[in-house]
Amino acid sequence: MVTMDITGNTVFIPGATSGIGLGLALRLHAAGNTVIIGGRRAELLESIAAEHPGIHTVVIDTTDPSSIASAASSVLASHPSLNVLVAMAGIMLPENLRDPAFLEVAERTVVTNLLGPIRLVAAFEPALERQPSAAIITVTSGLAYVPLPATPTYSATKAAIHSFSDAMRVQLADTSVQVIELAPPATQTTLMNLDQNPHALPLDDFLDEVMQLLASQPDAEQILVERVKNQRFAEAEGRYASVLAAQSGRAN
Known part of the structure; x- marks a missing residue:
């Protein structure tokens, strides 16, 4: 099996203008990778590129199929050696299911968190498969395994991306x-x-x-920091109900 090295890659991370996405981009760049980050706001991308020389940028809105297609064309033209996609797209908003207004939030969450990564995979997978060694990194959450009741659709989309990742791994096993x-x-x-x-x-x-x-487990199927294991293995270890109850308390 081809496995990912921690350095020498060309990596695209959409949704990387802040938080985990930007932090991961800067760490991967420091480790010796060429990194392209994507976001909706050109001025913010320009600011990040100026502050962090060597980081490349592209405008992309992962809720818009045409924007994904345009960004993919641009990234692959300027970086034909691209071999890692971090399919990172996510919003997290509270929902009150008794309030009819929750539906708009739920639909927007599904488009961003579920359709966004799937569309990114569709746009980039053929090019990745042409590389001798490539990786698709999906970003889920501990909430994929035990939901946070205050954010039901966010939790559901992350569970769906986990399932999609497992199925994609099987389909791409011979690539x-x-x-x-x-x-x-x-x-x-x-x-x-x-x-x-x-x-x-x-x-x-x-x-x-x-x-x-990432450095010590190049053949890993999941990257699980210690803190997330309480949620990840809650059901297998018979702790699902207690973890869900704890997360319900935090939601109130």
Whole structure:
């Protein structure tokens, strides 16, 4: 099986203008990879590129199929050696299922978190398969395994991406494309104001552990930091109900 090296790759990370995406982009660049980040706001991308020389950028809206197609064409033309896609696209908003307004949030979450990564895979997989060694890294969440009741659609989309990743890995098993699922726990980013939550994992600590795991486990199917294992293995270890109850308490 072809496995991912931690350096010498050409990596595209859409949705990488802040938080985990930007942090991962900077760590991968520092490790000796060519990194292209994507986002909707050209001025923000320009600012990041100016602050971090060597980071390449492209405008992309992962909710828009035509924008994905345009960005894919641009990235593959300028970086024909592209061999790693981090299919990262996500919004996380609270929903009250008794409020009819929740439906708009739910639909937008599905388009962004589920259709976005699937469309990215569709746009880039053929080119990745032509590389001698390639990887698709999907980004799920500990909430893919035990939902946060306050964010039901977010949790459901992450569970769907986990399932999609497993199925994609089987379908691509005889190709050069490795499929890796990255499942973060609650991490201190602006998502749901987690940067203000002292119980969330500090972003730098998360990134330290992710880079160590990528380096030490090149054939990994999942990248699981220690903090996420409580959720990841809750059902297998008979703790699902208690973890769900704890997450229900945090949701109130």
